[in-house]
Amino acid sequence: MSGFEYEAIVVGAGAIGPAIAVGLARQGRKVLLVERDWREPDRIVGELMQPVGLRALRSLGMIQAINNIEATPATGYTVFYGGEKVAIPYPYKSDVAPFKPLKGCVFDGNDKVLDDSTISRKVFEDGEREMGVSFEHGKYISNLRKIAKNESLITCLEGTVSSLIENHGEIEGVTVKLPDGTKQNYGAALTVVCDGIFSRLRKSLNENHVPKLNSHFIALKLKNADMPVKHTGHVILGPNFAPVVIYQITPTDTRALCAYTGLQPPKDIKKYLAEEVLPYLPESLHPSFKEAMKDQLKTHPNSYLTARLNDIPGLLVVGDALNMRHPLTGGGMSVGLGDTVLLLKLFEDIPNLDNRDAVSEALLEFHAERKNLDAVINILSIALFSLFAADSYNLKILQKGCFKYFQRGGDAVNIPVGFLSGLLPKPYLLTWVFFKVAFYSIAVNFLDNGPLLLPLSIIQIFTILGTAIAVFTPYLWKELFT
Known part of the structure; x- marks a missing residue:
C-alpha cells in the first residue's frame, strides 16, 4: 500500500459508508471507517427501501440489516386522487434479472433475510414479486454499523473529519478531530467521502458542487394508523397541496411526509396541514393524523444535485454527497447502494487502490455506467x-x-x-x-x-x-x- 496505514478511509457511517467499507474489507482491504457520532441517528427520511436497494444489499451480503428492527414489508404503492385510488404493485421476479453476488461478499446465507417478528423469509425469498421495506432509519443504520464492526479489517473511529490531506493535487488521507479535541492525521490510498446530504466535504470535488434546494417535507409520526391498503406506500394527491407520502415503519408507527413546494416551510405548519391537507386524506387516517399534529413537527429540506466525475486522484465522493434527488420516490439509498455495488465490481481487479491510474480508469467507467440507474x-x-x-x-x-x-x-x-x-x-x-x-x-x-x-x-x-x-x-x- 506504498506506506499508507489504510488502503481506504471511509468518511461517514450512514446509509452508504458501512456498505462500502464492508465491501472493501471483504475484498481484503484494510479500512478506516470514521463517523462523527456512533449513537443511533434520528432522521425523518431514508426510511423506505426500494427493491433495487434490497437487491444491492443481497449482493453485498448485508440484507439481514433489515432484520429484527420491526421493519414493514412493502409490496408497492397505492395512489389516491379525487376520491379514487389505483394500485401500483412491484414487478414480478420473473420479469427482472436475478441479482448477482459480489465476489467474497456473500457467504453463509447472508444474502437472504431471516424470519423475525415482521419479516417473513418465505414472502421475501419465495414470493412472486419483488419486495421493498420500510423501517425506522436509526435502527437500520445501527444494524449496518454492527455488520461493519464485525469485519476484522475495518477499524471504526469516532471523530469529525475536519479536512482532507492534499499533496500536489492528490488526496492522501484525512485529518480527524477526535472527541477529546485533539487532531490526528490518517493516511490512505483512497479516501471515500459519503457524509450525506449535509456533506461538508463534497466541495473538495469541485467548488461548484453544491445542492439546490427545491422544496421541503413536513414529517409526522402517526400512532396506530388505520392504513387503507396494508403494506403499500400511499401517495395522496390533492387540489391545493404537494403530494403526501404515507408508509408504515413499525407495527405501531407510520410516517407521513407532506411535501411543500416553498423554499421555506409554511409559517403556520399546523394550520396548513389542518386546512389544506387533512380534508383530502383517506378518512381512516384522520384520527391518527390529527393526533400526530399535536406533537412537535419536523421539517426536512429537499434538494437536487447532479453527480460530477470523480477526477481528483485519491478521492471518491459517493452517496448523497455526490448526487441528490427529490426523496418523493424513496430512491436515495437505492442509488447510493447501487453505486456501491458498481464501484466494488470495478475495484475487484485492482489489487491495491494506490494504483492511481487503475483507480482513475475505474472511476471514469463508474461515472458512465452509473447513469442508467x-x-x-x-x-x-x-x-x-x-x-x-x-x-x-x-x-x-x-x-x-x-x-x-x-x-x-x-x-x-x-x-x-x-x-x-x-x-x-x-x-x-x-x-x-x-x-x-x-x-x-x-x-x-x-x-x-x-x-x-x-x-x-x-x-x-x-x-x-x-x-x-x-x-x-x-x-x-x-x-x-x-
Whole structure:
C-alpha cells in the first residue's frame, strides 16, 4: 500500500459508508471507517427501501440489516386522487434479472433475510414479486454499523473529519478531530467521502458542487394508523397541496411526509396541514393524523444535485454527497447502494487502490455506467414531484392524465413501477413513457373539454407539451450528458 496505514478511509457511517467499507474489507482491504457520532441517528427520511436497494444489499451480503428492527414489508404503492385510488404493485421476479453476488461478499446465507417478528423469509425469498421495506432509519443504520464492526479489517473511529490531506493535487488521507479535541492525521490510498446530504466535504470535488434546494417535507409520526391498503406506500394527491407520502415503519408507527413546494416551510405548519391537507386524506387516517399534529413537527429540506466525475486522484465522493434527488420516490439509498455495488465490481481487479491510474480508469467507467440507474431514479423523482405537486394549470392536466394512465393497468403500471423500483434502469424508455403519458393527458383533456372547447383544446396541445418538456428535458440532459 506504498506506506499508507489504510488502503481506504471511509468518511461517514450512514446509509452508504458501512456498505462500502464492508465491501472493501471483504475484498481484503484494510479500512478506516470514521463517523462523527456512533449513537443511533434520528432522521425523518431514508426510511423506505426500494427493491433495487434490497437487491444491492443481497449482493453485498448485508440484507439481514433489515432484520429484527420491526421493519414493514412493502409490496408497492397505492395512489389516491379525487376520491379514487389505483394500485401500483412491484414487478414480478420473473420479469427482472436475478441479482448477482459480489465476489467474497456473500457467504453463509447472508444474502437472504431471516424470519423475525415482521419479516417473513418465505414472502421475501419465495414470493412472486419483488419486495421493498420500510423501517425506522436509526435502527437500520445501527444494524449496518454492527455488520461493519464485525469485519476484522475495518477499524471504526469516532471523530469529525475536519479536512482532507492534499499533496500536489492528490488526496492522501484525512485529518480527524477526535472527541477529546485533539487532531490526528490518517493516511490512505483512497479516501471515500459519503457524509450525506449535509456533506461538508463534497466541495473538495469541485467548488461548484453544491445542492439546490427545491422544496421541503413536513414529517409526522402517526400512532396506530388505520392504513387503507396494508403494506403499500400511499401517495395522496390533492387540489391545493404537494403530494403526501404515507408508509408504515413499525407495527405501531407510520410516517407521513407532506411535501411543500416553498423554499421555506409554511409559517403556520399546523394550520396548513389542518386546512389544506387533512380534508383530502383517506378518512381512516384522520384520527391518527390529527393526533400526530399535536406533537412537535419536523421539517426536512429537499434538494437536487447532479453527480460530477470523480477526477481528483485519491478521492471518491459517493452517496448523497455526490448526487441528490427529490426523496418523493424513496430512491436515495437505492442509488447510493447501487453505486456501491458498481464501484466494488470495478475495484475487484485492482489489487491495491494506490494504483492511481487503475483507480482513475475505474472511476471514469463508474461515472458512465452509473447513469442508467441514476438517471431513471433522479429524473423520475423530479418529474413525479412536479406532476404530483401540480402548481400550474397545465401541470394539473398532466397530473390527472398520469393518474388516468395508471388506471389503464397492464404495462401502464408495470413499466412505470419498473422505473420507480429501480429494476428498469432505462432512461430513454423512461423518456418515451413520460411523453406517452403527456399525450395521453392531452387526449383526456380533449374529452374533458368536449367539442365546444375544441379550439382551446388545440391550443392546449402546445402548452401541455411545452410544460412537459420544461419539466423533463433539463434533468434528462443534466443526468445523461454531464
